[in-house]
Amino acid sequence: MIDTKEIIKDFPILDREIGGHKLVYLDNAATSQKPRAVIDAISHYYEHYNANVHRGIHTMSEEATAAYEEVREKIAAFIGADNTCEIIYTRNTTEAINLVAYSWGRQNVLPGDEIVLTPMEHHSNLVPWQQLAAEREAKLVFLELTEDGQVNMESARSLIGPKTRLVALTAMSNVLGTIVPVREIADIAHAAGAVVLVDGAQSVPHLPTSVKEMGCDFLAFSFHKMLGPTGTGILWGKKELLEAMPPFMFGGDMISSVAREKSRFNELPWKFEAGTPNIADVIASGAAIDYLSKLGMENVRRHEVEITRYALEKLGSLKDIVIYGPKDAEKRGGVIAFNIDGLHPHDLGQILSDSGIAIRAGHHCCQPLMKDLKVMGTARASFYIYNTTAEVDLLAAALEEADKVLGHVAVR
Numbered sequence: 001m002i003d004t005k006e007i008i009k010d011f012p013i014l015d016r017e018i019g020g021h022k023l024v025y026l027d028n029a030a031t032s033q034k035p036r037a038v039i040d041a042i043s044h045y046y047e048h049y050n051a052n053v054h055r056g057i058h059t060m061s062e063e064a065t066a067a068y069e070e071v072r073e074k075i076a077a078f079i080g081a082d083n084t085c086e087i088i089y090t091r092n093t094t095e096a097i098n099l100v101a102y103s104w105g106r107q108n109v110l111p112g113d114e115i116v117l118t119p120m121e122h123h124s125n126l127v128p129w130q131q132l133a134a135e136r137e138a139k140l141v142f143l144e145l146t147e148d149g150q151v152n153m154e155s156a157r158s159l160i161g162p163k164t165r166l167v168a169l170t171a172m173s174n175v176l177g178t179i180v181p182v183r184e185i186a187d188i189a190h191a192a193g194a195v196v197l198v199d200g201a202q203s204v205p206h207l208p209t210s211v212k213e214m215g216c217d218f219l220a221f222s223f224h225k226m227l228g229p230t231g232t233g234i235l236w237g238k239k240e241l242l243e244a245m246p247p248f249m250f251g252g253d254m255i256s257s258v259a260r261e262k263s264r265f266n267e268l269p270w271k272f273e274a275g276t277p278n279i280a281d282v283i284a285s286g287a288a289i290d291y292l293s294k295l296g297m298e299n300v301r302r303h304e305v306e307i308t309r310y311a312l313e314k315l316g317s318l319k320d321i322v323i324y325g326p327k328d329a330e331k332r333g334g335v336i337a338f339n340i341d342g343l344h345p346h347d348l349g350q351i352l353s354d355s356g357i358a359i360r361a362g363h364h365c366c367q368p369l370m371k372d373l374k375v376m377g378t379a380r381a382s383f384y385i386y387n388t389t390a391e392v393d394l395l396a397a398a399l400e401e402a403d404k405v406l407g408h409v410a411v412r
């Protein structure tokens with residue numbers, strides 16, 4: 001198991017006090033905190049070898065290029081990819097999905113084709129497909145969910161078929177916490193001749209990841225949710241698919257030669273990386289991978305199962321609380337969305353903030369799911385490697401305090 005006491009020491013921000021209370025940071029599904037090693041990697045780059053990559057032959061440019069490219073190897077190993085040419089740097093998950101929607105989508109999706117999604121997709125894995133479908137006269141098809149927020153596999157078997165061109169699905173819901181059986185769905189999709197894109201924004205930071213075991217064709221994720229800085233994300237794609245795709249953006253770095261009238265494009269992965277990249281943050285993302293790899297993703301997962309199990313029980317004992325998603329901690333990630341009858345989630349978030357507890361309240365960029373759940377929004381607590389069961393106790397106590405202030409919550 002991981003040692004949270006030791007881990008906390010690596011995160012300077014966790015010393016912070018809010019309104020006289022020690023910070024309890026439970027908004028990790030939005031973005032995680034950063035360890036000293038990641039913060040230092042950024043300043044180390046700017047203080048010692050700040051230079052543009054790929055272009056210079058001077059020492060610092062070579063050092064920057066080596067550090068920038070070395071991170072690709074770390075990422076490939078982290079997600080079980082065979083080849084660094086399949087690792088494309090993007091700004092975030094959203095950009096990675098848009099890249100596929102523009103480049104692969106506009107080349108492959110035809111009128112009458114179907115794009116299959118789950119009803120719990122983040123807007124980032126919904127809106128790009130809505131746009132593509134509208135442009136191509138394709139249709140969006142939604143799988144069904146069970147009562148406790150798991151994918152109804154019967155619906156996957158019946159809705160994925162010969163018209164399906166793409167199945168785009170989250171591996172872990174940022175609201176329900178649901179862990180989706182990606183492999184099973186990918187097998188159904190491939191048997192129907194469809195391509196599978198996985199939104200790994202929530203799963204890659206929290207679960208061991210192997211693109212081979214997942215059986216997907218594309219995987220998108222963001223580093224800021226996994227200890228890294230904002231502004232860096234990854235698109236992984238199968239080499240043969242990426243090779244057949246046109247570039248998404250055009251300009252410097254993505255070309256191999258340019259004449260006045262015509263250009264030849266660079267090889268993978270640089271074909272998809274136009275312009276000066278986010279060098280410092282990519283290098284710091286490598287430090288984030290080092291940190292997580294040292295802990296071991298199996299251990300990260302075990303820690304989160306324990307804390308989630310504890311939180312489901314503790315919060316579940318509060319009166320008038322509704323917790324969304326699977327009841328079994330093994331079937332979900334460390335994301336707990338909830339509502340307390342009669343309390344607006346924003347009021348709840350504000351009261352908790354007064355006690356130094358940071359949670360999220362709102363629609364979590366999942367408005368269609370909110371509609372299905374028949375709520376305007378939810379409160380959401382989400383955990384990571386530095387969270388403890390003691391913090392869950394503080395959360396539960398603060399919710400009881402909200403009862404006193406707002407007159408609704410009581411322990412059963």
Ligand SMILES: Cc1ncc(COP(=O)(O)O)c(C=O)c1O
Pocket residue numbers: 029030092093094095122124125170172173174199201202222
């Ligand atoms: C499941 C899921 N997909 C996609 C995203 C979008 O990530 P980003 O804003 O880093 O592009 C998020 C962010 O919350 C998410 O939770």
